[in-house]
Amino acid sequence: MTSKPQPASAKQVPCPTCGGPSLFSPANPYRPFCSQRCQQIDLGAWAAEDFRMPAEAPPEDAEFGDPKRQP
Numbered sequence: 001m002t003s004k005p006q007p008a009s010a011k012q013v014p015c016p017t018c019g020g021p022s023l024f025s026p027a028n029p030y031r032p033f034c035s036q037r038c039q040q041i042d043l044g045a046w047a048a049e050d051f052r053m054p055a056e057a058p059p060e061d062a063e064f065g066d067p068k069r070q071p
Helices: 036-047
Strands: 011-014 021-024
């Protein structure tokens, strides 16, 4: 990765993928990631559904989203 001059007001943040320093400014096209590689790793994890929220599966005999109807 080539080093670009950093403006004085640029903020350094940890890269969400590798934890390394990342420039959080318009000068970094991959922000908040430090590089295209880290951005692609994160995209791959998202596509593989690694960021799912845990949830209970509905019972097999339950209607999908419909409350039970009273007769």
